[in-house]
Amino acid sequence: MINEEANTAVENKPETQEYFINMGPQHPSTHGVLRLMLTLDGEIIKKVEPHLGFIHRSIEKMCEKDSYQQIVHLTDRMDYLSCHMNNEAVCLCVEQGLQLEIPERVKVIRTIISELTRLSSHQLWWGVMGMDLGAITTFLYGFRDREMITDIFEETCGARLTMNYNVPGGLMFDIHPNFQKRTKDFITYFKKKLPEYDDLLSNNVIFTERTKGIGMLSKEDAISYGVTGPSGRASGFSCDVRKHFPYSAYDRVDFREIIYTEGDCYARYRARIDEMHESMKIIEQLIDNIPEGDYKAKTKAVIKLPEGEYYQRVETARGELGVYVVSDNKKSPYRLKFRSPGFSNLSALNIMAKGDKIADLVATMSTLDLVIPDIDR
Amino acid sequence: MNFNIYDFTGFVNSIKQWLNSVFPPAVADITGFVIIGICFLTFITLLGLSLVYIERKVCAFFQQRLGPMRVGFWGTAQTVADIIKLIFKEPLIAKGSDKFLFNLAAFIVIVAPFMAIAAVPFAKGLHVLDFDIGLFFITAVSSIGVTGILLAGWSSNNKYSLIGAMRSGAQIVSYELSVVLSLLTIIVLTGSLQLSAIIESQRDGWWIFKGNIPAIIAFFIFIIASTAESNRGPFDMAEAESELTAGFHTEYSGIKFAYFFLAEYINLFIIAAVGATVFFGGWMPLHIGNFEFFNKIMDFIPPIIWFFGKIAALIFLIMWFKWTFPRLRIDQLLTLEWKYLLPINLVNLLMMSVVALNGWHF
Amino acid sequence: MNNELLRSLISSKVPEAEFSGEETQFLNVIIKPEDLRTLTEFLRNDPQTKLDFLFCMTAVDWMTHFFTVYHLRSTETDQTLVIKVKINDRENPEVETVCDIWKTAEFHEREVYDLFGIKFKNHPDLRRILLEDDWVGYPLRKDYKDEANIVEL
Secondary structure, X not given: OHHHHHHHHHHOOOOOOOEEEEEOOOOOOOOOOOEEEEEEEOOEEEEEEEEOOOOOOOHHHHHOOOOHHHHHHHHOOOOHHHHHHHHHHHHHHHHHHHOOOOOHHHHHHHHHHHHHHHHHHHHHHHHHHHHHOOOOHXXXXXXXXXXXXXXXXXXXXXXXXXXXXXXXXXXXOOOOOOHHHHHHXXXXXXXXXXXXXXXXXXXXXXXXXXXXXXXXXXXXXXXXXXXXXXXXXXXXXXXXXXXXXXOOOHHHOOOOOOOOOOOOHHHHHHHHHHHHHHHHHHHHHHHOOOOOOOOEOOOOOOOOOOXXXXXXXXEOOOOEEEEEEEEOOOOOOOEEEEEOHHHHHHHOHHHHHOOOEHHHHHHHHHHHOOOHHHHHO | OOOOOOOOHHXXXXXXXXXXXXXXXXXXXXXXXXXXXHHHHHHHHHHHHHHHHHHHHHXXXXXXXOOXXXXXXXXXXXXXXXXXXXXXXXXXXXXXXXXXXXHHHHXXXXXXXXHHHHHOOOEOOEOOOOOOOHHHHHHHHHOOHHHHHHHHHHHOOOHHHHHHHHHHHHHHHHHHHHHHHHHHHHHHHHOOOOHHHHHHOOOOOOHHHHOHHXXXXXXXXXXXXXXXXXXXXXXXXXXXXXXXXOHHHOOOOHHXXXXXXXXXXXXXXXXXXXXXXXXXXXXXXXXXXXXXXXXXXXXXXXXXXXXXXXXXXXXXXXXXXXXXXXXXXXXXXXXXXXXXXXXXXXXXXXXXXXXXXXXXXX | OOHHHHHHHHHHXXXXXXXXXXXXXXXXXXXXXXXXXXXXXHHHHOOOOOOOEEEEEEEEEOOOOXXXXXXXXXXXXXXXXXXXXXXXXXXXXXXXXXXXXXOOHHHHHHHHHHHHOOEEEOOOOOOOOOOOOOOOOOOOOOXXXXXXXXXXX
C-alpha cells in the first residue's frame, strides 16, 4: 500500500496549483486605485481580471444635471493628464451642436496647448515607465521637463494640471503675452533633452530586453478591443483622430502618424517617444502663426443644444476620446457618454499579459499608460 | 599606549597587556570580547546610518535634486531621525503568520553580516579574526542571510513576500557561485585564503593591475555578481518595489524592518570590503613594484584612509548601478548567471591558472 | 463605401430597419433586438462594409423604452454607422451580446448592464463593473432615486 503510493508519487509530476494574487487597489505600479486579480502559475500569468470603479464618480449622471459650461469642468477630472483635450472634446461637441463659427485664433491656440498637454503627459509617462521597470532616476528627469510646460500653463490660465482653459465657444482668456516666447524656449530646450531620454532608457540593454517581444497585441486584437492612441498605433492600427477626422487646426499642420507594426511594449514605447517629436513639430509650425482676433465666439449665457445627437472625438494622449451627447433642447444634456480611451485599452490587458511574468505585466501596464480616473469616470 | 595610525598592532597589544594586567586571564578575554562586540555594534550602527544618508545623497545627485536637507546640517541627522521613528513604531505581526519564524528571520538577516564583518581587515593590525580561511569564512557566513530572507517570505503569510523570497533564494544561490569563482581567480595568484596574506601579497601592486587581463575580467564579474547577491538594483528582484510592493519585507514594520534595511547596507559594506581587499589591496597603499620614491609618498597616507577610500569608491560604483539601470526580470537574471557569467568565469579561472603557471602576471 | 450603399445593404438584410440622422452626423439605423446579431455579424464580416471597430457603445433611457447604441467604424474606409436597438421591455430589458464580434463590447456591455440594467444574453461574464456588486438599482436610468447622493434642485 505504502509502496504503491510512493510509486505513484514518483511517476506523477509534483502537484502544482494555480493561485490568485491581488494586485492593487493599493499597489505602486497600478498608478492609482486599480485592482487586478491575477491567476498565477508560479510567476507566469494565466489570467488578469481587472476590477474597476474604485473612483467612479458617475460623471455621466452629474452631467445630466449640469449646464454645458459646467460639464467642461468635470472632464478635467477624468484623464487629468490630458485635461485640455478632454475640455476640448466637450467644447467641440457643443460648438458642433450650436453650429458655432469659432475664431481661427482659438483653433490654433487650442491645438498648441493640446500638443503641449500631450508632451507633458508623455513626459510623465516616460518617467513612470522607467520607474515601473526599476529605473527610478527617469521619474525625476520626466518631471524636470514637465515642470516647464506646467509653468507655461500656469502663466496662461492660472492652473497647472486641471486647466479648464476651454469654454464652449472659445477660450476662457486670451493667451499671456509671454506665451509664444516661453513655448519657443521650451521647444529649443526640449529638443536637446529628448535625446537624453534615449540615452538613459531607450538604448539600455536591460530595458530593451525587458520590453521587446513582451505584451504582444496584434492589429486584429487592437481593433477588436478598441485599443487606440499610441498603444493601438504601435500594433499597426491607424487610428489617429487628428489625421482621420481633423479638428481644430490639425488639418493645416504637417505631421506624421506614428505607426509601428511590432505590437510589443517596445513599439508602444517608441510610438510615444516619436509622438513627442511630432508634437514639437506641430507646435513649431503654429507658434509663430497665431492669427489675430477674438479669443471667444459670442455665445448665449444659457446654452441649449438643438434636439438631436452629437458625437465628437478627439485624440488625447491615451487615445480616442469620444463625447456622445443626446440633447432634448434643454440646458443640460439628456444623456452624455464619454468613450474614454483608457477603458477600452484596459480591456485588452488580459490577452496582452497572458503567458508573461509578473514583471512583464508591470511593463505592459506601463506602456498602456493607464490613468485610472479616465477608466472609472 | 603606543598609538600609531600606520600600524595598529602595538596599540592593540598594549590594550591586551593592560587587560591582562588588571583582570585574571579568563575575565580579561571576556572583557576583550565585550569591548570588541561593543565596538562593532557602534560601528555597524554608524555605518548603516551613514550609508543610508550617502545613498540618499548619491541618489539625489543622480536625479538632479538635493536629497534630505532639513534635519541637521545638509540633512545629516535625517537618518537618525528615521531610525528613532522606526524604533518607536509598532512592530506589527500579520494575522496568520508564523510568529516565531517571523521574528527569527529579522535576526538571522542582521546576524549574518555582523559575523562576516569580524573578519574584515580594517588596517594593519586592526583585524579581529585573521583565519587562514578568512575569505571562505566571509563568503560562507554572509550567505546565511538568505535563510533569513527565505524565512521572512515564508512566515509572513503573504504571497508577495513569498514570491520575493523565492526569487531571492534562486538569485543568491546562483550568484554565490560567480562571487566565489571570481574571488578564486585571484586566490590562484595569492596562494592563500588568509586575508592578511592576500593583502601582504599586494605590497608591490594591487592584483587588479598585476593580475593581467583575467584579474580585470574577474573584477567585473565580482562587482556584477556581488551586486546581485546583495539584492541591490538592477538585481533587486526580491524587493521589486513596482512588482511586489516590497517583496520579502512587505509585512515588517518598525525596528524589524530597520534590521532588513540595515543588513542591506552592511552587506554592501562587506562586499565593497572584500572587493577592495582582494582586488585593490585592502588597506595597502598604491605601490608600483620597486618604485621606492612613489611608494613612500603613498605610504604617507594612513592605511585606514586607503581602506575606506577604496570602499567608498566601490560603494559609489554599486550605487551608480542602482540609480541608473532598470531592473532585470527573474529569468533574465538567471540566464545571465548560468549562461554567461558562470562559463566566462570558469574559462577565466583556467586562463588565470595558465597565467600563474607561466608567470605572466606582474 | 458611402451612406447610400450601406443603407441599401442594411435594408436587404433587415427590411424593417428604420433610418434617421443622415442630415446630422452619422447614418443611424434603428432595429429590433432580435435583428441585432444578424445585422452586426453581416456588417462586421461582409467585405463591402467591414465595420470592424466598435468605438463607442452605450445606452439611452427614453422612459418608455431603451436604446442600446453601437457606434461602428470601418478602419479601412472610416465609414461610420450608428446602430440603435430599441428595447421596449422596461422591466426586464434584454438584448444579445456582441462581445464575440467586437471584444471591446465585453467591458462596454458590462458597463451598460451596471448603469442601465440591460441584460446581455450569452455574455461570458456579466457582472457590475464600476459599482459595487451589492449596489441596488441602475443609476443612469431616468427614474433612479438616490436621496443620499443626489441632491434634487
